[in-house]
Amino acid sequence: MDNTNQRKALINAEIALFLRGLIIGKVLTLMVIGGLLWWLLKPNLSSRNSINTASNQSLNTLSTTASTFQTIADVPTGSFNYGGSTAWASIRQLVDSQIQSDRPELQLNYVDPANGSPGSSSGIRMLLDGQLDFAQSSRPLTDKEQAIAKEQGFSLEQRQVGIDGIAVVVNPSLKVTGLTVDQLQQIYSGQITNWEQVGGPNLPITPFSQRPENADTVIFSSNDNLKRQELGSNVQYVYSSTEAVRQLSKTPGGIYFASARSVVPQCSVKALPLGRTSDNLIAPYREPMASPENCLRQRNQVNTEAIKNGSYPITAELFVIIKQNKGREQQIGDAYAKLLLTDKGQKAIEQAGFVAVR
The missing domain is CATH 1.20.5 (Single alpha-helices involved in coiled-coils or other helix-helix interfaces)
Incomplete structure (x- = not known):
């Protein structure tokens, strides 16, 4: 068991x-x-x-x-002439070089006028005369320019791609806190002739300007584009902003207006705050302003924020002027404007010291 x-x-x-x-x-x-x-x-x-x-x-x-230079269709192939506003110099250097690098089939040639100084007016005139394929302008088209185009069987289109400020510069030694837009216009029309009249020293005012027929920017906001550029008999005319800056550096009572981008960084002149009223003056530069002794090391920068928000009183719209003739001029003008209005183009315009429009 x-x-x-x-x-x-x-x-x-x-x-x-x-x-x-x-x-x-x-x-x-x-x-x-x-x-x-x-x-x-x-x-x-x-x-x-x-x-x-x-x-x-x-x-x-x-x-x-989706919005770069490479994605724009119908960009014509070949070499094209353009010109116009001197305020666009930094755009030509920075933005246009990027465009041609990304679109090598497109060659852009800047052309200076044979007679007179370069500027918005001369560029539009050269476009009307067939010397340019499109133009760059820091001011709107005038009725006269549109009439000339119509006589020749086409029209002109202005397409805005950016915004610039118009800065007023004087000799660095001038003791003036700033100007109103009305005071500035009265200086250039010959009604104000001494700095004492606007709170400065007893010193004659010497206004400098480009000639009206070659003007790059304007300070008179009248609907009549012809009358707004009538300047006083005491105005001294210069070929370019470079010449004006040189003259201002040795003229204690001198004054000049131009693209903020071109004159604010200059060390031999001083930019003045401007305002619609005397109790609200806005500087065209980013404060604090660099002192003359530090300017070469730390250039003054344009106050793009004030231009963008509208507090700065005088601005200039940047236009591509396009010949509407159903030809190659229209094709390249349209393509160039579209390139500048891409995301990449607008960013590059801001890098060049201007304000984008989109």
Whole structure:
């Protein structure tokens, strides 16, 4: 009986050991099968992840390149002449060079006028005469310019691409806190002739300006574009802003107005705050103003924020002037304006010291 019980116990132990081994074997088998399934599915999951990542990258790329120089269609191939406003100098240097780098099929050649000084007026005149394919302007078209175009069988379109401020600069030694727009206009019309009349020293005012027919910017806001440029008999005419700055540095009572971008950083002249009223004068430079001795190391920067928010009282709109004649001139003028109005173009315009319009 004892032997029989011992045999039964031994058999039961062997059965238990067998069942335990069977269970462990099944678990191991399931783990192996699961591992194999995971391994087989892994490439497909990776592939799907790669596809999703590539898709997302593609969408991101499209969103960032949807408004660059490369994405503008109908840009003509060849060499084209353009010219006009001297205020656009930094745009020509910075922005146009980027355009031609990204669109090598397009070659832009800046052309100076054969007679007179370069500027908005001379550029538009050269466009009307067929010397340019499009023009750059810091002022709106006049009725006379539109009439001349109509006589020749086409029209002119002005397309705004940026905003500039008009700054007033004087000799650094002049002790004047600033001017109102009305005072500035009276100085240039000959009604105010001494700095004493506007809170300065007893010193005759010597206004400098480009000639009306070659004017780059304007300070008179009249609907009659011809009358707004009638200047006083005491105005001394200069060829360019470079000449004006040179004259101001040796003329204690001198004054000149031009693109803020071109004159605010100059160290030999001082920009004056301007205002619509005398109790709200806004500087055309970012304060604090750099002192003359520090100017070469730390140039004054244009107060683009005041220009953008409208608090600065005199601004100039930057226009591409396009000849509407259904020819290559219209095609390149339209394409150039579109290039400047891309996200990349607007960012580059701001880098050049102006205010974007979109």
